[in-house]
Amino acid sequence: MQYFDPHIHMSSRTTDDYQNMAAAGIRAVIEPAFWMGQPRTNVGSFIDYFASLVGWERFRASQFGIAHYCTIGINSKEANNEGLAREALEILPNFALKEGVVAIGEIGYDEITPAEEYVYQRQLEFAVEHDMVVMVHSPHRDKKNGIIRSIDVAREAGVPMNKLVIDHNNEETVDDVLNSGAWAAFTIYPNTKMGSERMVEVVRKYGPERIIVDSSADWGVSDPLSVPKTANLMRERGIDEKAIELSCWGNALAAYAQSGQIDEEELAKPAVIDQRQSYNDNTVLRGQQPRVDEPVPN
Amino acid sequence: MVRELLTELMEERLSDNGRIFWNKAQSELQEGAEGQGFAKLLALASRYAKRQPLGLTETELAAAEGALPGWSPRAWNRLELLRVNLILARPDLPGDSFERDFEAQFRFADEGETCALYRSIPLLPQGERFVWRATEACRTNMQTVFEAIALDSPYPVTHFDDTAWNQLVIKALFLDCPLYRVSGLDQRLSPELTRMALDWAEERHSAGRAYHLGLWLCLGPHDEARVLRLLTDHWPSASETERAAMVLAAERAGQQAWLASVEPQDPEVLPYWQNAKEGRSDQTQFAPLFADDHSAQ
Ligand SMILES: [Zn+2]
Numbered sequence: 001m002q003y004f005d006p007h008i009h010m011s012s013r014t015t016d017d018y019q020n021m022a023a024a025g026i027r028a029v030i031e032p033a034f035w036m037g038q039p040r041t042n043v044g045s046f047i048d049y050f051a052s053l054v055g056w057e058r059f060r061a062s063q064f065g066i067a068h069y070c071t072i073g074i075n076s077k078e079a080n081n082e083g084l085a086r087e088a089l090e091i092l093p094n095f096a097l098k099e100g101v102v103a104i105g106e107i108g109y110d111e112i113t114p115a116e117e118y119v120y121q122r123q124l125e126f127a128v129e130h131d132m133v134v135m136v137h138s139p140h141r142d143k144k145n146g147i148i149r150s151i152d153v154a155r156e157a158g159v160p161m162n163k164l165v166i167d168h169n170n171e172e173t174v175d176d177v178l179n180s181g182a183w184a185a186f187t188i189y190p191n192t193k194m195g196s197e198r199m200v201e202v203v204r205k206y207g208p209e210r211i212i213v214d215s216s217a218d219w220g221v222s223d224p225l226s227v228p229k230t231a232n233l234m235r236e237r238g239i240d241e242k243a244i245e246l247s248c249w250g251n252a253l254a255a256y257a258q259s260g261q262i263d264e265e266e267l268a269k270p271a272v273i274d275q276r277q278s279y280n281d282n283t284v285l286r287g288q289q290p291r292v293d294e295p296v297p298n
Numbered sequence: 299m300v301r302e303l304l305t306e307l308m309e310e311r312l313s314d315n316g317r318i319f320w321n322k323a324q325s326e327l328q329e330g331a332e333g334q335g336f337a338k339l340l341a342l343a344s345r346y347a348k349r350q351p352l353g354l355t356e357t358e359l360a361a362a363e364g365a366l367p368g369w370s371p372r373a374w375n376r377l378e379l380l381r382v383n384l385i386l387a388r389p390d391l392p393g394d395s396f397e398r399d400f401e402a403q404f405r406f407a408d409e410g411e412t413c414a415l416y417r418s419i420p421l422l423p424q425g426e427r428f429v430w431r432a433t434e435a436c437r438t439n440m441q442t443v444f445e446a447i448a449l450d451s452p453y454p455v456t457h458f459d460d461t462a463w464n465q466l467v468i469k470a471l472f473l474d475c476p477l478y479r480v481s482g483l484d485q486r487l488s489p490e491l492t493r494m495a496l497d498w499a500e501e502r503h504s505a506g507r508a509y510h511l512g513l514w515l516c517l518g519p520h521d522e523a524r525v526l527r528l529l530t531d532h533w534p535s536a537s538e539t540e541r542a543a544m545v546l547a548a549e550r551a552g553q554q555a556w557l558a559s560v561e562p563q564d565p566e567v568l569p570y571w572q573n574a575k576e577g578r579s580d581q582t583q584f585a586p587l588f589a590d591d592h593s594a595q
Contacts, residue, residue: 051407054409055407055409055412055440056409056439058408091406093334094406097338098344099344099408099410260345
């Protein structure tokens, strides 16, 4: 079966990860724009980061037969650097409408400050104006309150609930999100917070409708194989195959394909390792192994 | 003339929605869309045209060659065709405002847009304004971007200095690009280029790795002793395809005595050998040997 990891920061991962992900059946990923583990000091840093998400990283993924999409947004942490955040908002339109950008994200709240709210609202307005999906990062502290507020503010801005994905849910927040009509994504963290075992129980209790599993793997301790591992655990624990397919592939696809930036027909086909990234119809390279034995020539 | 041809090729391939977008974009451009407004048009083009091959007919290919010798859109996709048309539809192409804005577009361009921007360069007036930008494409890690400037275009051979030109050709060799599509290669097979290719071959040999087929296009009539040694040493273990390329290479490198001595029996190699002996060894003769060159379709 093929898997979709709709939240993973591949820029922080190695080619070993790409190789293992492809081998585990991950066919497509979404890389949301986030912070770098330390604060940016100038807008050029945002520009080069966004450019790498729609450029080099996508190319890197294609060498392993993984389709790479991304979201563009100004994260909540850095929204608190008000001057910089405003400059970043100005260049947002230069990246947000590009090919393969499936949402505005990950945006929302961190400490729930007025500066965060300002940046969140401006980005929601942009999304509504350009008919885009929104991916919301929910805060680690005061999560439940942060999620309710994220949904309310998005609704006020005119975001249709079927175009809103709330991420990093847990058992305490899932009811509110599902009741609002938004998509509820769950990040599977190794060791702490939301583990695969708890995810299995969520799917058992709520069913698969509008439930999305992701890894959010980044530069911290995290597991880029969370999605296939969780799927396998669901299988072992007797969750039916249709529910697994929806929560680990179909729902993410349905949510983000609303962007018009995912070629679903192309994704349904087996992976093509195409170093020229030409996405054309030729079948010459189909089934060929990724060229991981050679360094990227330059 | 190229511009009219490109518009014609595009219009035949646009969807109805795409045509509406194109018409609207044209009026925005006439009204002076630039900067973020222009970037938006390039980005939104991805909603109206996909990365599908153009599927050009023989007539269309010939028309392209006729419009600008050494140039061909055969490897372009439909999205690139739309984007290049958007660029060429700007009313300020010869002006300073365009020059500045064109350069600024690269800062925000994604991979597909970058390729389209580079593909437009040989078609812009006063091409010499964009030489530095074009050499930037040769420093990329992405093969698509490199090929957008390096292949099917007369721009590098016309505008690059020796350093940039040699780097382009040797990078194309490294990346295993179809070198017969580097326009003007035959005119600029310098002693320096031949030496660099021979050095590359020695490195590959020491590492126990195969040669790329493009090697045999990089050898001019220079460094006779080394070229002869390479031909002689490699011939016994060469594949049929390599042998076909080697006999052409020998003729190009002035190794007529070696060429006469090999007398290949293989029916795959024989026609190339006969061509070479009769002096037909220009870069286009290599084309059929790059049969798995999917980027050309
Ligand atoms: Zn994240």
